[in-house]
Amino acid sequence: MKTSSLNIALAILVSIFWTSTSIAVAQDSAPSGWRKIDVEGKFSFYLPPNMRDTDRGSLENLHREYTNGRMQVSFDYEAFFCRAYENRARAGKDFQEMELQVDGKKAFLFTYQSRDWKNRRWYVAELHVGDLPNCDVILWMTVSSRSPRALETAKTIFRTINFP
DSSP: OHHHHHHHHHHHHHHHHHHSSOTTSSOOOOOTTOEEEEETTTEEEEEOTTOEEOOOOOSSSEEEEEEOSSEEEEEEESOSOOOOGGGGGGGOEEEEEEEEEETTEEEEEEEEEEEOTTOOEEEEEEEEEEEGGGTEEEEEEEEEESSTTHHHHHHHHHHTOBOO
16 A cells, blocks of 8 residues: 555656656756856756765766755766666666757656665656767766655756756
8 A cells, every 4th residue: 555655656746747847948047045066167057055065076077976865966977888778768667758958958867766775765867968879978967865856856957957
């Protein structure tokens, strides 16, 4: 019974996520109080004010991670890897896919449920800006949380992405 209720709640949230204001429309201004993250002049986006930089980077590509203890946001700019497009549906339970535009660039958005090493449920929104089927992705960004509400926050974050 508990699992059924969780699945119904997730289905409703995913439905709201897909049917609410389209990400492909104009870029939104950030909610009041959100702070702008400028990524070395390559792109920018906004995060809720309680998100902090974890100071985790990468030697291979431009990588950053942010958290507030309940939600994680990470990105890789011009990564040396990409998700195998033909295997994308294996990402997790309740996999949903949407092709869209982010600041005028082709993008792919995946949402799904995953499990962590303690077998706890995680809700994930994964954005790939670029031509993912041909592994030509300029930005890979994920938002993950144990709360399905993070999917709405992810949508808001993704709508604020801006490439100069």
